[in-house]
Amino acid sequence: MRPGPRAEVLSAYAGTITPQTPDSDRAITIVTRIPARAAAGILPVGEAEFIADSVSIVVPIELVIERVRRASILPSRPTYGALAGQKLLLGIEVRNLGNSPDTVSIVADVPVGWSRIIGQRVALIPGERRVVTFETKVPQGAGSTAAYPAFRALMGDSVVALATVPVQVEDPAERDRPVGPQLTVGSSTAFGDSVASSPAFDFALSGAVANGVAVIGRASFALDEATLDRRALARAGAYLGGAFISIRGPGWYGTAGNTGTTLSSLTGIGAFGRGVTGGGARGPASMTGMVADVPNGTGVQAGGRADYQIKRSTIGVAASHFADAGASGRGLDAVGLIGSTNPGAGFRLSAEAAWRQYDGGSGAGVALGVERNTDKDLLSVMFAHAPGGSQAYGRALSDVSAVWGRRFSDRVALQTNMFSSVDRPPRAGGEFKANGWAVGPRYAIRPDLSAELEVRRNSFESQNVSGGGFASTDMTTSAALRKVGGRTMWTAGASVGSTKRTTTLSSGTAIDLTAQRYGISAGAAVILPRMVLSGGADYSRSGTGSGFAPRQARLTLGASRIAPFSSPRAPIFRAEAEITSWFGDQPSTVVARIGTELPLPGEFSLVVDAERNPLIRPAGDRTPWIVALRLERGFSLGWAVHTPMTRGTVFQDRNGNGVRDSDEQGLAGVMIRRGSQTAVTDGSGRFALQGTDPVPLEVDPVSLPAGVVAPSMAQGHGAQTLAFGVVPTGAVAVRLVPVLDELGRRPESPFSDLAVLARDDRGAEWYLRADSTGLVRFDALPPGRYTFVPDFAGTTERLRQTGDAVILEVKPGENLPPLEVRFTVRPARLFNGGQGQTDQGRRRR
Amino acid sequence: MRRLLLVPIALGLAACAGSDGPDCGGTAPVAGTWEYHAVQNTPPPGATLVGTLVVSDVTGCEFSGTLSADVTPNGGGSVFTLAGPFFGIAVSSSVINFDAQLNPGVTRTHVADVLSDSLAGEWIEGTGISAPRGTFWARRTGP
Numbered sequence A: 001m002r003p004g005p006r007a008e009v010l011s012a013y014a015g016t017i018t019p020q021t022p023d024s025d026r027a028i029t030i031v032t033r034i035p036a037r038a039a040a041g042i043l044p045v046g047e048a049e050f051i052a053d054s055v056s057i058v059v060p061i062e063l064v065i066e067r068v069r070r071a072s073i074l075p076s077r078p079t080y081g082a083l084a085g086q087k088l089l090l091g092i093e094v095r096n097l098g099n100s101p102d103t104v105s106i107v108a109d110v111p112v113g114w115s116r117i118i119g120q121r122v123a124l125i126p127g128e129r130r131v132v133t134f135e136t137k138v139p140q141g142a143g144s145t146a147a148y149p150a151f152r153a154l155m156g157d158s159v160v161a162l163a164t165v166p167v168q169v170e171d172p173a174e175r176d177r178p179v180g181p182q183l184t185v186g187s188s189t190a191f192g193d194s195v196a197s198s199p200a201f202d203f204a205l206s207g208a209v210a211n212g213v214a215v216i217g218r219a220s221f222a223l224d225e226a227t228l229d230r231r232a233l234a235r236a237g238a239y240l241g242g243a244f245i246s247i248r249g250p251g252w253y254g255t256a257g258n259t260g261t262t263l264s265s266l267t268g269i270g271a272f273g274r275g276v277t278g279g280g281a282r283g284p285a286s287m288t289g290m291v292a293d294v295p296n297g298t299g300v301q302a303g304g305r306a307d308y309q310i311k312r313s314t315i316g317v318a319a320s321h322f323a324d325a326g327a328s329g330r331g332l333d334a335v336g337l338i339g340s341t342n343p344g345a346g347f348r349l350s351a352e353a354a355w356r357q358y359d360g361g362s363g364a365g366v367a368l369g370v371e372r373n374t375d376k377d378l379l380s381v382m383f384a385h386a387p388g389g390s391q392a393y394g395r396a397l398s399d400v401s402a403v404w405g406r407r408f409s410d411r412v413a414l415q416t417n418m419f420s421s422v423d424r425p426p427r428a429g430g431e432f433k434a435n436g437w438a439v440g441p442r443y444a445i446r447p448d449l450s451a452e453l454e455v456r457r458n459s460f461e462s463q464n465v466s467g468g469g470f471a472s473t474d475m476t477t478s479a480a481l482r483k484v485g486g487r488t489m490w491t492a493g494a495s496v497g498s499t500k501r502t503t504t505l506s507s508g509t510a511i512d513l514t515a516q517r518y519g520i521s522a523g524a525a526v527i528l529p530r531m532v533l534s535g536g537a538d539y540s541r542s543g544t545g546s547g548f549a550p551r552q553a554r555l556t557l558g559a560s561r562i563a564p565f566s567s568p569r570a571p572i573f574r575a576e577a578e579i580t581s582w583f584g585d586q587p588s589t590v591v592a593r594i595g596t597e598l599p600l601p602g603e604f605s606l607v608v609d610a611e612r613n614p615l616i617r618p619a620g621d622r623t624p625w626i627v628a629l630r631l632e633r634g635f636s637l638g639w640a641v642h643t644p645m646t647r648g649t650v651f652q653d654r655n656g657n658g659v660r661d662s663d664e665q666g667l668a669g670v671m672i673r674r675g676s677q678t679a680v681t682d683g684s685g686r687f688a689l690q691g692t693d694p695v696p697l698e699v700d701p702v703s704l705p706a707g708v709v710a711p712s713m714a715q716g717h718g719a720q721t722l723a724f725g726v727v728p729t730g731a732v733a734v735r736l737v738p739v740l741d742e743l744g745r746r747p748e749s750p751f752s753d754l755a756v757l758a759r760d761d762r763g764a765e766w767y768l769r770a771d772s773t774g775l776v777r778f779d780a781l782p783p784g785r786y787t788f789v790p791d792f793a794g795t796t797e798r799l800r801q802t803g804d805a806v807i808l809e810v811k812p813g814e815n816l817p818p819l820e821v822r823f824t825v826r827p828a829r830l831f832n833g834g835q836g837q838t839d840q841g842r843r844r845r
Numbered sequence B: 001m002r003r004l005l006l007v008p009i010a011l012g013l014a015a016c017a018g019s020d021g022p023d024c025g026g027t028a029p030v031a032g033t034w035e036y037h038a039v040q041n042t043p044p045p046g047a048t049l050v051g052t053l054v055v056s057d058v059t060g061c062e063f064s065g066t067l068s069a070d071v072t073p074n075g076g077g078s079v080f081t082l083a084g085p086f087f088g089i090a091v092s093s094s095v096i097n098f099d100a101q102l103n104p105g106v107t108r109t110h111v112a113d114v115l116s117d118s119l120a121g122e123w124i125e126g127t128g129i130s131a132p133r134g135t136f137w138a139r140r141t142g143p
Helices: A172-176 A230-235 B002-016
Strands: A041-052 A055-065 A071-075 A080-083 A087-096 A102-109 A120-124 A129-137 A145-147 A150-155 A158-164 A167-170 A182-191 A200-210 A213-222 A244-249 A252-261 A271-282 A285-293 A300-310 A313-324 A330-344 A347-358 A361-373 A377-385 A398-407 A412-423 A431-446 A449-463 A469-485 A488-504 A510-528 A531-542 A551-562 A572-581 A589-599 A604-612 A625-636 A645-652 A671-674 A677-680 A686-690 A721-728 A730-738 A755-760 A765-769 A775-781 A784-791 A799-801 A806-810 A819-825 B032-042 B047-059 B062-073 B080-090 B095-103 B106-115 B118-125 B133-142
Touching (some): A071 A158, A080 A677, A087 A120, A120 A129, A167 A172, A230 A604, A271 A313, A488 B095, A645 A671, A671 A686, A730 A755, A730 A784, A730 A806, A755 A775, A765 A775, A806 A819, B047 B080, B080 B106
Parallel strands (some): A080 A167
Antiparallel strands (some): A071 A087, A087 A129, A102 A120, A102 A150, A150 A158, A182 A625, A200 A213, A244 A252, A271 A285, A285 A300, A300 A313, A330 A347, A347 A361, A412 A431, A449 A469, A488 A510, A551 A572, A572 A589, A589 A604, A604 A625, A730 A775, A755 A784, A784 A806, B032 B047, B047 B062, B080 B095, B095 B106
């Protein structure tokens, strides 16, 4: 057996075939290794020579390598920055990962309003990669937002690769607009075939009233409260709640009007009324307080809390006088001491003690908590004993809850929780108990596909003062498959369980009802370029004679963000329908809803929402369509707050001296970050950020193009012009050149099995494989002196470098012609087959 | 195998021990249209509900219909409407239970005493340490 130059034969090279019956067949096995990335086509393994006496027959051994069509696409930058109204160039690196020359077609889907990207076709030989540039334009008025154009690579009709390119869009119009309070006035009405709602007017105020001080407020009134269709008007976006105005400044806030607060677990939760709340922080001290009337004038809510931070701990005091003799019937006078500390390792411990006085009694309350939040663990254990319970602004008389979640690996996670509470309203009497637990493991089958299981048990028991009561216990096991990836999402699940209800009459007689229940459900959503489509279906069944819905089936279909026109000022539509059947136990219902948001000239906009809902108006024979209209317009109030701007540039510091020289150009599409603010550089490398916060600015390295590094990620601050010099790295191409050795032999290994190592003077190494033409491209080598060494570990052929070491000084932004690194075949070593040779007759090159 | 079959039967007998099945006196006394009022006490700040309860089908002790109610949050905020079907049972001539499905997958369980043309009782939605619950009453306004 004589192996070919591109194949390695693993079986013995020689042997003797014992005589057989004439004309009989004999199978001979030859074991060979197929080189990685072997090209499609015929691969000569070698020649087998059969010798009998003086007759010799040579048979060529060949393998047919099937064609593999694969490609990858990657954005040239991890994230692109773009300015609204300006052109955007997106670079996509395409690589042929198959084993034959191929053509890759790349098509793109852009967000609504962006100019269409024209698809391109690229012909690549195996291993070759190329950066293809696509042009689009972000529309004016797009707003500062994140967008995700998507690219698909096709070979023939098959999609072989997908890539989504994150683009951070900055709208200069928003940045440069003077900030000032904006008043939005809306007028809404609703009508159907037999009903008409009173018109309602609502007002929203928002924006900055001074540098660092922002206001937000809402109010509404109706011409005739009696005929107001609140539901219909709310569908169109009308605000019909209580009036309030809030102002927030650096370290302080205040709200007047409809307001509410929670001081602590024991000194009052969920106090609300019409009045004022406010608070502030100065250094380690902070305080908050509230004074309000209950809406119907049946009580006063007054309370305050002060905290002081000492290193990793906080102590505080709170006092409250909360009274609401109205709908909720609650009352509390309390004073409490509160503390918390962060001892480290992700733990937070909290404790509170308070004296609580309420209608019907008084007592000392205590609350304790342990929380831990790390990358893998979530733990929370809370206990509270609040005399007076929910009728004294507490959660319950006593309650304990625990949550524990742990991510065991990238695939396996577990969530568990339990709770138990008892409440005895002192005035109303009776008792309410609730407890339950749940265990829910989750397994990620793939990054985008997970299986979830949950076992849950919940029960509650209510006893009234007359001795009657009601208890319910549910036990449910559910399982679901969920896929969230790319532009689609779907889920499918099933559940089975039972419910037991016990009603105890005043006479003491208990009536038990138990029902088995099960259900199945499925849902899906897909994000299309001009709309989001969603749908779902579910079916559930309960035991008959139990009072539960015996059977129910529901189908939902919806389309939202329907944008038939590309202009950002064009209308957007939505439509949804829900069909429910109870299989004759109740009339089936079809709930339908359609709507649109229509921008109008002169800063007006119109919202139209129409709904047909037989569940809302079930009394009539015919279900009407109820149409709600809302017309709104925004007004800038009289003054504008001109926020000082921080401006600067990002430039290519080609000589690395940290100063922008006359021949050094700005760099577009780079993101500058300061806290939560983001700016994007324009075509000249300029950027601007509102405000002069004393927070360092950073060049976000993910937005830098390949071949550029930012030597310093943090720079100065203040209202000044800043210059960020990013240093272009050097691009070096190395070409591997095979040469003949002294015996006239030429290396025959495919280039894709070879690599090149670049090592700088400090010992740092960069390693890259050659493409199929023998070219190795180091796109971004920091400036320095490098030695380039070929690496032959990927081939079985014995090779060596010829000539002197290749050394090069890489300078910023320099692109030199390819270096040549020559290599040839190592001298042959012959083995004599003596002691220690176990592979008899096998030769090595 | 026989032993496996006996276990659930034994459990069922144990569950029924000391209790009676529903005896509503023939027909659940709830047919008609009711004006519905409810208060959500927990979690604070709660809400006030006003709406309509329509019992459209009564079969023996079981009944069903639809409930719709405008919800006014006590802490301010915009009014919204809850609506959906309900299914229930009269466990005696004067006590009813019903579950209203006001949001997909979430039921609000009601328990009430029936006194002629009025209902008064409690409700709870789901379970949990902060499960919404409160009281309700209703007045019959039509057949």
